[in-house]
Amino acid sequence: MNKHESDTRPLSPHLTIYRPQNTSILSILHRLTGIGLMVPSMAIVALVLTIPMGPKYFELLVYFFSTMFGKFLLVLSLWGIIYHTLTGIRHLVWDSGRGIELKWVNISSWFIIIGSILLSGLIVFLLESS
Amino acid sequence: MRKLSFFINALFNGDHQKGTDHWVGQRITSVAIVPFVALFLIFFLMNYGSGYEEVKNYFLNPIINSLTILFFVLIFLHLKQGLEVVIEDYISKKLTREIFLKANAVLCNCMGLLGVLALLSIYFIG
Numbered sequence: 001m002n003k004h005e006s007d008t009r010p011l012s013p014h015l016t017i018y019r020p021q022n023t024s025i026l027s028i029l030h031r032l033t034g035i036g037l038m039v040p041s042m043a044i045v046a047l048v049l050t051i052p053m054g055p056k057y058f059e060l061l062v063y064f065f066s067t068m069f070g071k072f073l074l075v076l077s078l079w080g081i082i083y084h085t086l087t088g089i090r091h092l093v094w095d096s097g098r099g100i101e102l103k104w105v106n107i108s109s110w111f112i113i114i115g116s117i118l119l120s121g122l123i124v125f126l127l128e129s130s
Numbered sequence: 131m132r133k134l135s136f137f138i139n140a141l142f143n144g145d146h147q148k149g150t151d152h153w154v155g156q157r158i159t160s161v162a163i164v165p166f167v168a169l170f171l172i173f174f175l176m177n178y179g180s181g182y183e184e185v186k187n188y189f190l191n192p193i194i195n196s197l198t199i200l201f202f203v204l205i206f207l208h209l210k211q212g213l214e215v216v217i218e219d220y221i222s223k224k225l226t227r228e229i230f231l232k233a234n235a236v237l238c239n240c241m242g243l244l245g246v247l248a249l250l251s252i253y254f255i256g
C-alpha cells in the first residue's frame with residue numbers, strides 16, 4: 001500500500017446522486033448475483049460432503065431442498081447462475097472491445113433480462129412436469 | 131519464466147499491489163468456468179431427484195469426479211477474486227479492508243478444499 005494513500009478515500013459511483021438506468025441496474029445485479037452465488041456454491045459442497053457422511057445426511061439435505069424455502073432458493077440460484085453467466089460473458093465480450101456502443105448495450109441488456117427469465121422458467125417447468 | 135510467474139500470480143496472489151494481475155486472473159477463471167457451469171447445469175438437471183446410491187455411483191466415475199474437482203477449484207478461485215473486488219470497492223478503512231480480504235481468502239480456499247477432499251474421499255475411501 002502506498003504511503004500517500006489515505007484511509008478515507010471517497011467511494012465511486014456516488015449512488016445517492018446517480019439516476020438508475022438499465023445499464024446500472026444490470027451491472028449491480030451482476031454483482032449481487034455473483035455474491036449470492038456463494039450460497040448454491042456452498043450447497044453443492046455440502047451435497048458432495050454428505051456422500052462420505054452417509055445416506056442420513058444426504059436425505060436431510062434433500063429434504064431441506066424439498067421445502068418451500070428450499071425450492072425458493074433453488075429457483076433463485078438457477079436464475080442467478082444463468083443471469084450471471086450471461087452478463088459475465090457480455091463482460092468478456094466488452095473486454096475484447098466489442099459491443100460497447102450504447103445501442104448494443106441496450107439490445108444485449110433486454111436479451112439478458114428476458115433470456116434469463118425464460119430459460120430458468122423453462123427449466124423449472126421441465127423439472128416440475130417430469 | 132516471467133510469463134509463468136505472471137500467470138501464477140494472476141491466479142493465486144491475494145496481494146493487491148498488482149491490479150493488472152488480478153484483472154487478468156479474473157478473466158482467466160471467468161472464461162474457464164463457462165463450460166463447467168454449462169456441464170454442471172445439464173448434469174444437475176438430468177440427475178435431479180436421484181437417491182443416495184445413484185449420486186454416489188455418479189461421483190465414483192473418475193471423469194465426473196475429476197471434472198467436479200476442477201469445477202470446485204475454479205468456482206472458489208473465481209468467487210475469491212470477485213469478492214476481493216467487492217471488498218476493495220466498499221471498505222475504505224485500510225485495516226478493516228485487510229481483515230476482510232484475509233477472511234475472504236481463508237474462507238474461499240477452505241470451501242474449495244473441503245469440496246475437493248470430499249470428492250477424493252468418495253473415490254478413494256468410498
Ligand code: HEM
Nearest residue numbers: 031034035037041085088089091160164167209212213215
Ligand atoms: C459461467 C459462469 C461465470 C462467468 C462467465 C462469470 C463471469 C464474471 C466476470 C467477467 C466477472 C467480472 C465482472 C467485472 O469485471 O465487473 C465476474 C464477477 C464475479 N463473479 Fe462471476 N462468472 C461466472 C460464475 C460465477 C460463479 C459460479 C460465482 C460464485 C461462486 C461467481 C461470483 C462472482 C463474483 C462474486 C463476482 C464479483 C462481482 C463484482 O465485482 O461486481 N461467478 N464474474
